[in-house]
Amino acid sequence: MKHPLLAFLLLLALALPARAQDAISAALEGLGTGFNQTAEAVDRLGASGDPRALPLLRALNNGRLLRRADGTLLIRAEAGVTEALTGTPTEVAEATAVRLNNRVRVALRGALGRLQLLSPDQAERQAAAEAVFRSRSADNVPLLETALARETVPAIRARMALALAASRLMASNAADKLLGVTALGATASPEARAVLLEFRGANPDIAGQIDEAVAAIDQRLALRRAAETLFQGLSLGSVLLLAALGLAVTFGVMGVINMAHGEFVMLGAYTTFIVQEALRDIPALQPWSLPLAVPAAFLVTAACGAAMERGLIRHLYGRPLETLLMTFGVGMMIQQAVRLVFGAQNREIISPAWMQGTLMLPGDIAVTQNRLWILAFSLIVLGLTVAAIRFTRFGLEMRAVTQKRAIAASMGIRTGRVDALTFAFGSGIAGIAGVALSQIDNVSPNLGTGYIIDSFLVVVFGGVGSLAGTLVGAFGLGIINKMLEPWAGAVLAKVFVLVAVMLFIQRKPRGLFAQKGRAAEA
Amino acid sequence: MSPPSPPTRLRLGLRAGLIIFVLLLGFMPVLNLLPAAHPLHVSDFLVSITGKWICYAILSLSLDLAWGYAGILSLGHGAFFALGGYAMGMHLMRLIGPRGVYGHPVLPDFMVFLGYQELPWYWLGFDSFPFAMLMVLLVPGMLALVVGFLSFRSRITGVYLSILTQAMTFALMLAFFRNDMGLGGNNGFTDFKELLGFPLNTSGARAGLFYASLVALVLSFLICMRLTRSKYGRVLTAIRDAESRVRFLGYDTTSHKLFAFVLSAMLAGLAGALYVPQVGIINPGEFSPTNSIEAVIWVAVGGRGTLVGAVLGAFTVNGLKTWLTSAAPDLWLFVLGGLFVAVTLFLPKGLIGLMKGRKP
Structure with a gap:
């Protein structure tokens, strides 16, 4: 150490993780000494939002968390035993598995979900949001609010917002419930619709608001379907x-x-x-x-x-x-x-x-x-x-x-x-x-062979000799065909279009864009 | 193009040829009864395939009436043929009765399979032979009436009409492929047992159907001949050559063409109805647009605008097809395609035109 400043910086660098270590160590206090103490420690870990707590809690959940008499926590994995906080390999000697009871399990589930929602891994957060949406409990509301505030990925944000709204439905006070209904009604998700309909039976007092929300979702879904049909029609066109x-x-x-x-x-x-x-x-x-x-x-x-x-x-x-x-x-x-x-x-x-x-x-x-x-x-x-x-x-x-x-x-x-x-x-x-x-x-x-008849129909429908007619004919027939498909089926839709073109030619034998003047005499 | 007026000697020769040909055909089922070793024995295969060709010849005649005389190049005659065939098929299916695989007293096998509880309304009456025969003529006739009325009224002619009829055939094919049409879907109808009390698949039934087809061919020929030689036929030919002029002369060209088109569709339906019991199956593949256009080439090869030509063309092309598809299957489509090119470029009047010489 030639330079005192360098030495100081090095010390600082060593000390920073050590302080963080201290925070998590404090949270770990009492884990494994008794069921109640363990549950409290798990709650503290969940609240800490510290990503390092995640593997530890998972190990606890799987019965792979061991505790030495001196309080050191070990994780037993396939590869061998490591110290829970530092990850250094060690011996399994004198360690006993931390035991669980129902109270600890409940605490664990909450803490895990919470930590996963805050996990640095995107896929994990996505899965956690999915799981919280499915489990739907009012207890998750504050947690989801925190997670949502931190989240930056739009797709996961959307899932979390959906989960938050669904969780609010389970709240005990009517104001929160309504908040949830409104939030779900603002989406275009068939899942939200299903949740609302399921919730409606248990809450006849706010059935009106729920119906409104479902109607709003339906409208958005119909719009999306229409947009998709339009695109399919344009594509066929x-x-x-x-x-x-x-x-x-x-x-x-x-x-x-x-x-x-x-x-x-x-x-x-x-x-x-x-x-x-x-x-x-x-x-x-x-x-x-x-x-x-x-x-x-x-x-x-x-x-x-x-x-x-x-x-x-x-x-x-x-x-x-x-x-x-x-x-x-x-x-x-x-x-x-x-x-x-x-x-x-x-x-x-x-x-x-x-x-x-x-x-x-x-x-x-x-x-x-x-x-x-x-x-x-x-x-x-x-x-x-x-x-x-x-x-x-x-x-x-x-x-x-x-x-x-x-x-x-x-x-x-x-x-x-x-x-x-x-x-x-x-x-x-x-x-x-x-x-x-x-x-x-x-x-x-x-x-x-499949295209020749359709092509002729397009040309005849649009008007022979007119490229604008061909453009309108192609997209017109494509969109009409795809609009008919949902309720008539692909084959019947085609048949209908054929018949429609035949009838159309009755009205306008020279097509949509008929040529006029000398070119028309033929 | 002037109305066909071949030299009398050629006309007499053709007529004599045709009569001899029909008589020869008439002997075939009889010769079939001879012992197999006999030099004049005609095999079962040849009798049944000739029976099919006779049906094709009726179809060819009907198309010639529309195209050769009225100038309506229909690419939908295969559909009229298939509709007639389906009507006959429905009758044959009803006659199976409880002898189907599932043994249901009324419903055909495919309906039992698809979970039908009762016969759809459009199957009612098909157990009666006269009703089925009426439908054989009426269904194609009605379709032709509707399509023809709509088209001729709006003066859709030439290639537009051809494309329209092809689209009609295509639409029908798609529709008949569907199971929920209640017409057998993909598989169509098969496994027929009897017709008019005679079990099918016996040489007696084969001969009977053969003679029925031959009689139908001769009758169709005579009807077409009477028609085309009449004043009506002259007007029809005139419409083919100069429709506007005939219209300006005061003739109702729409109804003239419509009558020819509907009659032609009915004849095609009749051909289909005779065809189905002979081949023992009808499925949506019969609606394929290629079938319709193949029929056009029979007429073109024989010589359109002459009835003998239509019959001649049907037998020639189908004979060639049967021979080639077994001798050199890869070559057949080249030959068929080549026939289209050669006939249109070099033989616009077909084989009959060749006999007459270049200039009539």
């Missing part, structure tokens, strides 16, 4: 939008009916699978396999589309029924080819980490990440499609050819090339849809 968008271009803009559209979607999903397998050996690129699959799928299906348009469809312009049958045949062949190459079983697409998991929106609305991404993605694809049609040279030529082929041709537009590009563009969008759908649907050869 985004899937429909993706599937229908390509069709809105090929059928809506060009008037070519492509029954192989669903197969293009399927090809997009398989391209995703191929990209994923190709990047399997390059760890740096692996998390990006999904974004990389988007252009790849677009190119693959656009090439297929262009080949199909130039090779087959162009010979059948003006004969829509034949086009329908021919493209159906092509779709059948594509499906069978994929089945032969990749097998009929489902292929697994791994979701990147940033797409997994669930997001909790305010109000406890659970939202799965991948659905949220697909929703955003569908809107981006829609935006890009609109931009491509509105603001590019290709889009301009495309609209010119659709509106008046002969005039467009006489202006020097190569209409055949524009046809091929337009069809390739629509098919490419189908491929992009396949990338997104690979995240939420089984990647199998008949992936596309």
